Amino acid sequence: MRSLSVVLNPLLLLLIGSCPPTATVGPQEGWQVYSSAQDPDGRCVCTVVAPEQSLCSRDAKGRHLRQLLEKVQNMSQSIEVLNLRTQRDFQYIMRMENQIKGLRSKFRQVESDRRTLVNKNFQELKGRMASLQPLIPVLEQYKTDTRLISQFREEIRNLSAVLTGLQEELGAHDYEELQLQVLNLETRLHRCMNKLTCGKLMKISGPLTVKTSGTRFGAWMSDPQEPLQRVWYMDSYTNNRIVKEFKSLSDFVAGVESKTYNLPFKWAGTNHVVFNGSLYYNKMQSNIVVRYSLESGRVVTQRALESAGFHNVYPYTWGGFSDIDLMSDELGLWAVYATNQNAGNIVISQLNPDTLQILKTWNTEYSKRNAGESFMICGTLYITNSHLTGAKVYYAYSTRTSTYEYMDIPFHNPYFHLSMLDYNSRERVLYGWNNGHQVLFNVTLFHVIRTQDES
Structure with missing residues (x-):
């Protein structure tokens, strides 16, 4: 196989029928890397790492x-x-x-x-x-x-x-004209990025420590469906109902709250998710999933996951009432849990975000109690073998093909105890709560996209 190897600038990467070369960008230049090569059939294989870096920093x-x-x-x-x-x-x-x-x-x-x-x-x-x-x-x-x-x-x-x-x-160049050119290039780039929405996990790098706050266990997240990077913060894994909102990541770092929500029900675990304007969480001491509208400040829907274990019956390895894990990816909203019928092994259910009805369910053969954490990317569930130092992504289950494979993708756990790990499809990063530290992990995905000749 013959591959190409060159530096790519995010502003100049235009995937229009040929495969641009590959590159590596150092951490000091930002997190976003776009790279590609050709497979034996001549198809374009692209790698994307996010979030975006500052443009024109090397002018x-x-x-x-x-x-x-x-x-x-x-x-x-x-x-x-x-x-x-x-x-x-x-x-x-x-x-x-x-x-x-x-x-x-x-x-x-x-x-x-x-x-x-x-x-x-x-x-x-x-x-x-x-x-x-x-x-x-x-x-x-x-x-x-x-x-x-x-x-x-x-x-x-x-x-x-x-x-x-x-x-x-x-x-000699009108500034507004240059700005329009930059915006046009960014639009074309994002259209290309839309072709790369799904891919296979190849690498996890980082983490970047964003802040140190709260107890050892908790959750923080951003909504992948909104353009703003608002942050929601939920400290502790039980006996709490206070959710804090921050208008931006910088406000979160500075501790400048914009709003506080007092939920009607306390939550269990740390595996909550904000998706399309609603907070989804597991109601304490139950297998009920609650959909709470952040706009109206009230519960819109709540529904039980039939047969799902709860209250430390089938938690992750660290416990903490982490029986039911709610998550989102490019394909929608998901629930990961275990049942007696599946012998305590992980069950994956895709949920309707509005009604919380189960659209489809997959039974895996991986024990929920032996999983450290898990997250969904492009319809594939990735499971870590531990929540402690030395953890790695060990198992992956594809809902597209209903098949699984064992993997060996290590990631750095600098604070020794991971109690939350969730993927954000807009930013293409993993949000983590690592022993009282809020961290971000960068992901590298393997993509195969169609060129103009194949379309």
């Missing part, structure tokens, strides 16, 4: 302007030193001028009456001449300063020419 003109700014600052400091020195020397020269005037008067006196010249006058004249000796290096320094000032003037003229050239170059 060459910006670097050039920053270098020029540093140069101007250095020149300004040198001119300031030179100015202080010339002011000091000017005062010294003024004193020398007075001494020269006195010396001239003495010479006139000697010239007018040579007969009065005595040894005392010679001694006084000799002393004044000696006092004028320091004036010679001062004058030499003035010559040097004059040359330095000339060099500064020349550099400033050159600098002005460069800045004028840059201004003309930038002025």
